[in-house]
Amino acid sequence: MTTPQTPPVHEAAHRRDWPAYFDRMEGKPARDTLLKALALFGDIDPNNPPLAIDLGCGAGRDSVAMLSAGWNVWAQDGSDDGLNRTKSRPEIKSALNSNRIQIHHADFENLQIPKTKLLNASFSLPFCPPTHFKALWQQIDHAIEPGGRFSGQLFGDRDDWATIDDRSHFTRTETLALFDQYILESFTEEDRPSKHIGENHKHWHVFHIVARKKESK
Template structure:
């Protein structure tokens, strides 16, 4: 699914970091390495850098690379890649942040990507992000992955669930378009190395 993300980047570039990410950092034992999956305009990446993390950011858009080049930090690595093509290193990250990005994996690659992210965490590493539920307005798009609550919970069966909230509401996208949202917000911890 090729999409022009330039409008989204302009709109989100100067927004504050994601509230779920900020809350998730309270569960991270050591501020070592972080991965920002679908980093977009890098608002969360910049926040993680300010918190002292070495940050790896992955996004399929060249716009991310353009923004990343403006950040002068030896603590930042960035990769223009789809998630399914990225080689996630095992047992590396203290936190994996995937803010509204995971559903944009196709159903064909989703489980593999999801498992690779979990494997990339160190023991006690934190994974936070969102999944889209089956009642989301975009659910007819076969390039996006959707889950029932039971399916979403099963994805975390080998992890400690710190927070798992289902949200269903009418609201706006980043560009102001109205839509029906069905989302699962999660913060989980890897319990096995």
């Protein structure tokens, strides 16, 4: 008898089954791209904490790291389940009590993003429908102040999900063009087959990005 393979976490993201995705991701630490961006900012003045944005915060793994690095946080997601999980984390409960975090239930299609020195979007922007991506990116770019940073992921055109109608994927050239007013501090292209076989196999094409917006001239 063969043991059934546990479905990989990407299978839940494929279906946009966010509760299943968060279950599988439970206990995971903050994303490396966010940690790199936080490290690049160095120490934060506790008397004047800047505001960080977490777009598509999911169950809050990155928001917690922003708070512990001394930032105030504006977190957003379209999933009730994700936001409930975020709010139930002890660090977030405490930050809600001290007004260090604002949590917004909103879709990417209807956002007003405040100005920020750090905008993080970990594995979330590819789920914005292509018809809305341009407007969302304009909002993101407008929100990031000169000298501020973007951290997160975009998905490439060779990713298996690039053929799904409601996903936003970009070539390397298109991705770099989005950052033409930024200095790329870390830009890694992952272009590889997953280790899964059969129906769970997926080709990954992901850009991992940390970028600093150029200062105004």
